[in-house]
Amino acid sequence: MKVSMWTMAKGQFNKLPAVSKADLTGKTVLVLGANTGLGFEASKHFASMNPGRLILACRSQSRGQAALEDLQAKTGYSRAEVWIVDLAEFASVTRFADKFEQDGGRLDILVENAARAQLKYEPTKDGWESSLQINDLSTPLVALRLLPRMMQTAREHKTVARIVVVSSEMHYVAEIPKELLARGDVLATLGSADYCTPTNMRSSYNITKLLNLLFVRELNARLGPTAPLIVDAVNPGMCVSELRRDLPAFLAFIFRTLERIMAFTAEQGSRQLVFGALGEPTNPDALRGAYINQSRIEEPSDFVIGAEGHKAQGQIWDELVEILKKVDPRVSATVDQYLSGA
Template sequence: MVGSKDLPPSTTPFFPNVFFRNQFRAKPQWPAPGTSLSGQTAIVTGANTGLGYEAAAQLLGLQLSRLVVAVRSLERGEAAAAKLRQLHPKATVDVWELDMSSYASVQAFARRADAQLQRIDMVILNAGLVRLAFHKIEATGHEETMQVNYLSTVLLAVLLLPILKAKGSPNGPPPRLSIVNAALSLAAKFPNRAANPLLPSFDDPAAFDAREHYHSSKLLAHMFLWQLADRVAPADVVVNLADPAWCKGTDLGRDVQSAPMRAAAKLFGAATGRPKAVGASCLVDAVVNKGQESHGCFLMSWQIHPFSAFLYTPEGAVVIQRVWDETLAELDFAGVRGILESMGA
């Protein structure tokens, strides 16, 4: 298999070349006619709105039997689930609470999945945010973008690995776990790359840069997957990253307070953004169309794409190891080292 690590790093400038191709030239890869997910169970986080909701609807449209909508607000989750149930009355749609700013909530969600789901075939970790102002999560001490987009996301991914391995179909393909990423990870300047320790440097309000924090939160996922893929056998669980590209009509920029900025973002989205259905198809592609060949890969424009070019450099190798070591140390309370050892790749 030729994965993202095996590809030569892309030297194409991100803007406008990569952006233009990703937004306008790439062709969607929809599931083949007759694809059926009957009997299967999926979890989609952040599925009450935007791309998460659209991806959930597309999975149900493929006759998915059971869907777990994982959301911070049960009220909004139930409202979304009611629409999904009306459209797909034969499916079971459950709403479970998941607050990605809380380690305790992430752990509770994983325990519930283990206790209450007999089978899990696919997981889309879609929940994420963009913070335009610095905000620290008091319970963890971390800046919120990093907490939600990176730390809590990789914690949930690791906690779900042995559960997926145990609850996948005995006669079907291995379970798939896809983490929603972004092409903007390729544009990250990563100005604090030399910080040692690294992760605490994102928690300094004086160094906060909304754009770079978001880009870096996605870049860190590249680094984590670089190491994780060697510790998880693709025959047990397929893990990948999926980029839906820039899409119109999502709530990713819900933190924007400035009316001019909201108007500019809306105008830019209308002119360049993909429809939500097309963006969400990237997430569905990652868990339905793609198989073991996508393990440990960054999927962009429905294709296996190289990671950020920085990861292929000698400096990148050092930082990848630092991110891995610091992340495992941060998540030691949840026993992540033991979980990864138990996967026995």
């Protein structure tokens, strides 16, 4: 499927479906990047459905606590918790996952919303370009570390768990350089200082969102068609958010202007996160590996569904797993035990 920028722009004026609803009594929902924007609005929606537990995963304790208090004031929900995780630091992700293994209990829904958009190279403590690490290394690491608990939850409670990864329609215009695919070091190169020139960084966000979608499709395939865990990718559309807070002043002004003209509110965009977690209740299998836009399943880009994209998907998965095994050896056990269905 090909989608032009003009088609994307027109879609911003569509009337969006109402938020999906479900009874979440007794279930645990975890939202990454929950203290602001899409994550906070999605958390408000989940809170209104009476989950047994709602975990707001945030980078800052003070901002997380402020969000928790705001959430309780606006919804009356009193069982939310703030957990700290910084996706720009692998050690923080590992500590977060270790804590969940020790006292997290059941986990029914994981919404992976945290993301970063960068136009200049900024390395993390771990030596990776920051948006690539946050969007495409740490986000998968959280999913893989928490996957065993989600599988256990689904089997013990005879339910189907869900992982929702926030992607973007910008994947339609993203291109992974063919020379990187030929060499087989896509992630290592995209995350390196040598590659992250100002020119290459202009397209980095789009590529990270394409990589999100490839991860979702490969993870779902490796789980197999009968696993009690569904993984999908959602496009919230262009929304008023803090995603573009690190842009240069001139570009920030342009995007603020566009937001006033055509952006969805954070609440409207958050409906897609909730749909990924709760949508298609009578036919949940329809969402396995799906790309969701405006509360419906849509065909991803021609690259994603074509032979070249399928090959790249498997190749990048292999590279990702090797990277994450070195970061956290427990990834190996998850892959070996649960992810042999492809």
